[in-house]
Amino acid sequence: MDVSLTAAHWVYLGGIIVILGTMLMRKNIVVPAVIGTFLTAFVFSDSLVTGLASIFNASLVAARELFNIFLIISLVTAMLGALRQMGADRLMVAPFRRVMRGGTSSFIVLAVVTYTISLFFWPTPAVPLIGAVLIPVAIRAGLPPMAVGMAIAICGQGMALSSDYIIKVAPGLSAKSAGVDPDVVADRALVMSLIVGLTALLIAYFTQRRHMRRPAPELLTDWEARAESDFGKPGGDAPGGGATPTGGAAIGRTPAEAATSAAPPTSTAVLAEPVTASARQVIDDTFQSIRAAKTFAILVPTAYLAFIVYLMVGKFTDLVPDLKGGDAAAMVGGIAALILFAAAATNDKKGFLETTSEHLIDGLVFAFKAMGIVIPIAGFFFIGNGDFSAAILGLPADATGPTLLFDLVNAAQSHLPQNAFVTSFGILAIGMIAGLEGSGFTGLPLTGSLAGALGPAVGMDPATLAAIGQMGNIWSGGGTFVAWSSLIAVAGFARVPVLELARKCFVPVVSGLVLSTALSVLIF
Template sequence: MALSAAHWVYLGGVLLILGVMIARRNVLVPALLATVGTAWTMTGDPIVAVQSIFNATLTAAAELFNIFLIIATVTALLGALRAMHADQRMVTPFQQVMRGGWSSWGVLIVVTFAISLFFWPTPAVPLIGAILVPAAIRAGLPAMGAAMAIAVAGQGMALSSDYVIGVAPGLSAAAAGTDPDRVADVAFVLSLVTGITALVIMSVLLARHMRAPSDANLEEWESGVVAGARPSTGLLRRLRRRITGAAPDAEPLVPAEAEQRIAVGSTVGGPAGGADVPPPGGPGGTGGPGGAVSTDGPGGPVPGDGPAPLDARTERLSRFFAAAVPIAFGLMIVYLVLGELGVVPPVQGGSGAALVGGLAVVLVVLVCVTLDGPRGALTSVGEHMTDGLVFAFRAMGVVLPIAGFFFLGSADFAPSILGLPEEATAPDLLVDLVVAGQGLIPTSPLIVGFGVLAVGLLSGLDGSGFSGLPLTGSLAGALAPAAGVDPATLAAIGQMGSIWSGGGVLIAWSSLLVVAGVTRVPAIELARRCFLPVMAGLVLSTVVAVLLF
């Protein structure tokens, strides 16, 4: 088929966005310019082109606002739990089983994965770093081992599947035009394959570094005495100097950027990437109103003097909700699984996301009513929900204009973005480009799968794991028919590449800075140690996806 000028402008916009991602810059401005250029070329009207910026963002917001609400409600719940210190109680009991290096390794993986599934790793990492990491270090786990466990289990396995909250599958499915539940199911399996493969390789590498339990381990760690990084040469050394600003022969234990951001109580590079997102629940940060976390020392949050003492009633409520909230979400997961097995009526479509958000709101109300009383809850529930919405828009708001550009390339959304009548039609730009170049695209499902994975890895190079999902989802929807692969499977593969890369595992200028900060290890070295194990896991998971799904 003959391609119009709009097709070439749209293709140029896609390549521009990819180039800016590779250069580790924010892709918002290129996405806006590409939207204007494509709309102007399609209509020949500069006024419509300018209007398309607003309309494309509005269209993306309408399609994705349910995701924002889920983020807001879950964040509000975490803030309500923090007010009574129940968030800390949910992880404190695990300290009792951290008797050695390997048990600490396992506990960090399981707890980080579980908490990050429900609350995302952005607020979970400082909490785990303040409570569990010191116990793990004392038990003999190397600081680098603790950092790798948290990064792979949280920013990797939990965030790449995002199975409970469903933000990532929702973004991927919306761009690919497929079922978000199907994307979530495939992504969950692929995240486990990737994560388990990476953790097995890491455990082999860590075996000779385990130490006997001792208070001296903790004293050395708190004093900043960590194992030095192995010598690096060539490109890696130059990259380290560029990121950290260190002299050629010296590398700071923790990048200054991480120390600065953690010291002010903010989190780095959440799902939207790059943005400093204050933790929900107010200035108390992860320590709650009483300031359970101190930022003394070069490595970020360490246990401080502890939170202000709770009265007996609040103490009882804290214990109750620390158990009740995980149980409630656990029962919800059991119900969803039983629905998939046909034992109970299945939850379909967007109802699963609605169940998560609705349950979170119910729990927020219950926590606030029991803690503040019915009258006080009228204020506190509203405050927590407001904090949640602010967090959601600060974390995810940048995704909307980027998604709007890719929606402009879809015939389903282009008419409303361009202000055309309902009966009007618009070209399906991305699909047309794929069809036109179909002879150059290998039809092998495996090659297509690795191609989408590569695009996902590149799209995460800007430190944003989620902003590349509209691109990988759109490519998945366009390439799936020619390759004979389920579009949900390709979307999940792209999601793996984008989030494992930019979500905070493979590159040091992402939220990996927070992990490096709370564990007091060099961010560049942490990213380097994670690279080969994670890449091996991604290769294996892509093969599994193509062969099994």
């Protein structure tokens, strides 16, 4: 298909090149993204007013599209804050220590659990579940936070989502555009995804292995405190930094330890004396706190396990509605909110309305301070997507926005040489570029169409080329090395900078993609 490129296309392409170059230099890309948005809108509309307004509109559109991720991070973070106040977080993760005894075993368990849940239900509900239950265990076992983020991103947003073998939305889109059997695309995508994922996991493991430490409770305390301190917290008090919430155990200690430190200095000397009313009250409060912590330590995993069972019943039977994607994530957030209310009421019966609000505010502040940087970056890539560009450019509601990114990709594909290897890697590159707008699925019709058109010309099965394009689309835009995608959620729960996580994942994932593509040409 002939594509007529305008000046706006070339300006947008220049913005992409500058952003990628800035990322390679390990610099922040917010300023280039904002300037790129302004220049693209200005050149497209030939209006300074539209160019300036696009800076705000792009961030507004991006915030609207990404807010569901921010909100679920906020709710789960708020829930964990209430659990941490009573010491239930440490009791909750204690059973997993039997399996996750060190950094290596934690890395393997995170990878397997993430892949299994994401394969059946997509990564959207999987990441909050793992963030609430398994990530604290992995941190305590000595696995560095960056390795946690890499394992979850590679196995969930990458390996499971790129094949989409159970739900089969991605293979269906690719196959329909290529004019081939969806099951064939799904089978080949599954093999490719495993090659990419295992390669990326091995590289990630060996690059992070030297950062692993001996298991220790202090690692979890330091991780919680450092994360809150780095991202900021109202009033400057970081959990684990010495501030003890009213009515609860000190952060980083069990209720028993908190009670011990809270007991009067002379308590040991007066044990032989009659127990006073105030001392008895301290003892009663301590035992009540311990019971509450144990109750919630059992309640939280049980609630999320019941949710997983519900998802499985809905998937394989007609007894309950089948939840997918956003609906499943909404359920995770709703469960977190109810547990937050119950935990806050247990911690502070008289003032739980106020303490609940404080936990929610802390969760929102954490989510936006940690992840808000991606909003203007996503805005730049959204202006190249026809689904969002009209709103950013201020076009009428019924107008069709420009598809700058896809136009550039369509123009480039006509220059691919007629060779199986070159064509395969060309479609892979096109898929990866199409994924730069942060969604792993919107580029699938494009790569599928190219596979159907170019496959017979180079003597390759279009289903193979469609699966290769699917790998590029989803490993890029699905959330492994594009920071303005669902990688935000992974970084939020691992509590690492999202741009740094994207950079760390780049080499392992691209290495796996190159190996997978080369083997696919030879095997299929």
